[in-house]
Amino acid sequence: MARRLCGEGLGTMLLLAAIVGSGIMAERLAGGNDALALLGNTLPTGAMLAVLILIFAPVSGAHFNPAVSLCLALRGDFPWRLLIPYTAVQIAGAIAGAWIAHLMFELPVLQLSVTARTGSGQWIAEAVATFGLVLTILGASARRPDAVPFLVGLYIAAAYWFTASTSFANPAVTVARMLSDTFAGIRPIDAPAFIAAQLLGALAGLAASRLLFSPDAKPVAG
Template sequence: MNTQKLLSEGIGTALLLSIVVGSGIMGETLAQGNTAVALLANSLATGCGLYFLISLLGPISGAHFNPVVSLRAFLRQELSTVLFLGYIAAQVIGGMIGVWIAHLMFELPILQTSLKIRSGLGNWSGECIATFGLLLTIGLGERFARDKIAMLVSCYITSAYW
């Protein structure tokens, strides 16, 4: 059963990252410099992708696809130490594979160094706030609307892009 969970996390994370990165590349290409259109395309593709991934893989692994979500499950004693570490490894490996897949699909160099500097108070505070919102969405969703988790998370992430 753990093999299924780890494969679910790895494959789900790979698919999610290929959607995020691929839709970002495609959005930039199609938007022809219109940042709002590119962001709209990227956020909608990500939200829709998350919905189907969480709906299909959630029953297998919980569909964490994010080490912080797995850390939450570990701290709540929903994952053993071994399974938690396995989830992190599957997510990191899946994430790298997903980015490589997107690069391959768009005929970009598989390994790249980002040209955009992503640091500073704005970026870090934005990431912390978005992660807090994700954990809050999951926590309240589990408590009050368990059957709607996939929709809640995908809608939250889509809105958090903006």
């Protein structure tokens, strides 16, 4: 138990250090070019996800996301007794990762974001982003388990660009990013709607995966 929780918390911490830290670096180097800054935030996040899933999957399962843990528990692939501890260490690790990024770039550790991210388009985007993430994880697990790290990293990198919200797709990430007034931030007042949309999208992804990737579903040839 201790090793699993440590791995899950440490992995989520490193993920947020990459998300927030690359956002700060990208904004500084982009010279006001938002597209270039987003690209500089996207590539490290996708790459770090692939690395972290590869190294932490044998330890904790490498969820790094309360929505993913919930879906796996609903599928019966994850013990319900671990859901609350996993969620707690994911959130704590995410906050610690954001604070570490602030320290690395010599910013105040304690911050609240003022970046507005709200509206129906943003909420739909978060539902779609999390739906696709869960579908990617469960679909790859059913067909190509060895490819999960790379497919998740690629999916998130793509979702940064095709969603209006830049794809948080993770309640723990959302909590941590509201505590960072940087390129990656979100106002605390906007976070609850994001988290609700993420959970709805995750449950929809779980439902779709049951239809598409159930054990008795046979691959279609040709």
